[in-house]
Amino acid sequence: MHGTIFSLLKRYVQTQYDHAAWVRLVEAAGLTSGDFSHKEVYPDEHLYALVGQAAVAAGIPPGELHEKFGEYLVPDLMYMYKRFVKPEWRTLDMLEHTEHSMHNQVRREHPENSPPVLNVQRLNENEVLIDYVSPRRMGGLAVGIVRGLAAYFDEADRIDVQPTTSEEGQRVQIHVRRTP
Incomplete structure (x- = not known):
């Protein structure tokens, strides 16, 4: 998945909640960093993990968060x-x-x-x-x-x-x- 999507997900979480929420999501998803370059491509599994953890934190199904x-x-x-x-x-x-x-x-x-x-x-x-x-x-x-x-x-x-x-x-x- 393109890094731009990850950057926009980060901004989405930070605008809906705050920066601390993003840091917690990254940790819960088992990722070593929450910084993504718009020039890079990252494994789709990273996005799935982040969205899954965000859905759990928001108390909604992952599809709804998508x-x-x-x-x-x-x-x-x-x-x-x-x-x-x-x-x-x-x-x-x-x-x-x-x-x-x-x-x-x-x-x-x-x-x-x-x-x-x-x-x-x-x-x-x-x-x-x-x-x-x-x-x-x-x-x-x-x-x-x-x-x-x-x-x-x-x-x-x-x-x-x-x-x-x-x-x-x-x-x-x-x-x-x-x-x-």
Whole structure:
């Protein structure tokens, strides 16, 4: 997993709780350091351990914490990938174009990174079906990112996000509908 995700997780924990909470999570996860470079790639297991410990500390299931973290990530992701985003796009457009506009670019520029594959089918003007595929099994993060995009585009009250399969699988289907 790319170090940027770890840095953002650290910031998420520190803004939701405090720095001491981050230090406790790192220790509980059995890691020797809680500092991550945005230029490095770290084992996925480190992220699983940190999220698992954060979920225990927050008293919520790990999938729910993944969703909350996914929502939190959106402003930073939008900033990082703004050159790929057309000004007229909204939530469903972003979902429809993420794989080809952003994920493919990440794979070309940083082959060591492996974002999930998103097969997005535009069902109609107000609906998309996302087929999330990743051995990382972090569908909850994807669901959170969809919700975060809806908030980012000021459509949160109009966007309904429903995983139609378990969020813990390698393949997760997510149905997203906008009410007109």
